[in-house]
Amino acid sequence: DTGVSQDPRHKITKRGQNVTFRCDxxxxxxxxxxxxxxxxxxxxxxxYFQNExxxxxxxxxxxxxxxxxxxxxxxxxxxxxxxxGDSAMYLCASSLGNIDEQFFGPGTRLTVL
Amino acid sequence: xxQGEEDPQALSIQEGENATMNCSYKTSINNLQWYxxxxxxxxxxxxxxxxxxxxxxxxxxxxxxxxxxKSSSLLITASRAADTASYFCPSGAGSYQLTFxxxxxLSVIP
Numbered sequence: 001d002t003g004v005s006q007d008p009r010h011k012i013t014k015r016g017q018n019v020t021f022r023c024d025x026x027x028x029x030x031x032x033x034x035x036x037x038x039x040x041x042x043x044x045x046x047x048y049f050q051n052e053x054x055x056x057x058x059x060x061x062x063x064x065x066x067x068x069x070x071x072x073x074x075x076x077x078x079x080x081x082x083x084x085g086d087s088a089m090y091l092c093a094s095s096l097g098n099i100d101e102q103f104f105g106p107g108t109r110l111t112v113l
Numbered sequence: 114x115x116q117g118e119e120d121p122q123a124l125s126i127q128e129g130e131n132a133t134m135n136c137s138y139k140t141s142i143n144n145l146q147w148y149x150x151x152x153x154x155x156x157x158x159x160x161x162x163x164x165x166x167x168x169x170x171x172x173x174x175x176x177x178x179x180x181x182x183k184s185s186s187l188l189i190t191a192s193r194a195a196d197t198a199s200y201f202c203p204s205g206a207g208s209y210q211l212t213f214x215x216x217x218x219l220s221v222i223p
Contacts, residue, residue: 002157031209042201042213043156056210091156095209100144102211104156 002026004105006092012111013082020078021108025094032075033102034067035091036060043091049075082112117145117185117202119217127222132192134217136185136202144204145178145185150216151198159187159200192221 003026013019025032030051035043046065048056051072061067064082069075079086089109093102117136126132136145147159162169162178162185169176175188189196199218203211 002155033210035211040215042203042216043211045210045212048209050209058210093156100146101158101161103158104148106155 002103002105004092004094004103006090006105006108008108009106010109010111012113014113015082015084017082018078018080019082019110020076021090021092021110023075023077023092023094023105025074025092026096026103027073029094029096029103030072031095031097032069033093033095034075034077035093037089037091037107038087046077079110082110084112086110087112117204117212118214119200119202121217122215123218123220125220125222126192128192128194130192132189132196132219132221134187134200134219136187136214138183138185138202138204140183142180142204145176146203146211147174147176147185147187148201148203148213149198150201156201189219192219194221194223197221 005024007022032049034046037043046061047067049069064080067077089107091107093104095102117138120135144163146161150156160171160176162176173190178185199216201213201216203213
């Protein structure tokens with residue numbers, strides 16, 4: 001257990017529905033990252049927060065995706081109008097300041113039917 | 114962000130043997146990290162080596178870095194069944210995001 005928690009661990013939804021995932025980072029970590037991982041691939045960067053500010057978004061993050069980190073603590077990732085191609089493991093990570101090591105949560109596995 | 118490419122894609126060894134996997138990258142880096150991912154424990158940071166370091170040890174892990182060849186290697190000595198996992202080597206160049214390759218899938222046979 002790295003100290004990063006994600007909820008839910010599994011989510012099954014029908015195409016077209018909206019889903020929201022939550023990530024709770026290690027409490028003193030000011031940086032928070034979202035990645036997506038499909039079967040047989042490494043994680044792909046989606047977006048990054050420093051405190052409450054979203055500083056970078058990947059081109060992978062279409063306009064159906066939105067992420068927030070109110071008050072610089074937990075973060076949510078919402079996917080609107082889900083598509084079957086959104087099926088993946090969504091990973092959250094956090095890090096402290098200028099330390100490069102990222103601590104990953106267990107992930108949320110999304111299945112879109 | 115930098116991308117590490119791991120090689121081989123898959124590796125199968127007997128328990129007790131050593132496992133070596135390699136990583137190559139394309140541009141200058143500040144550091145290179147190795148992560149392990151298995152189904153039970155998710156993605157776990159193993160070791161970070163900085164660009165001014167050539168070798169680093171952590172328990173049964175030994176990492177080398179050759180910046181002239183833009184390559185790194187991870188050696189796991191006296192492997193155990195619990196080492197069965199995928200291993201990734203994202204690198205950083207002062208950027209915050211990690212870019213992962215497909216990893217090396219290690220199978221340690223009891």
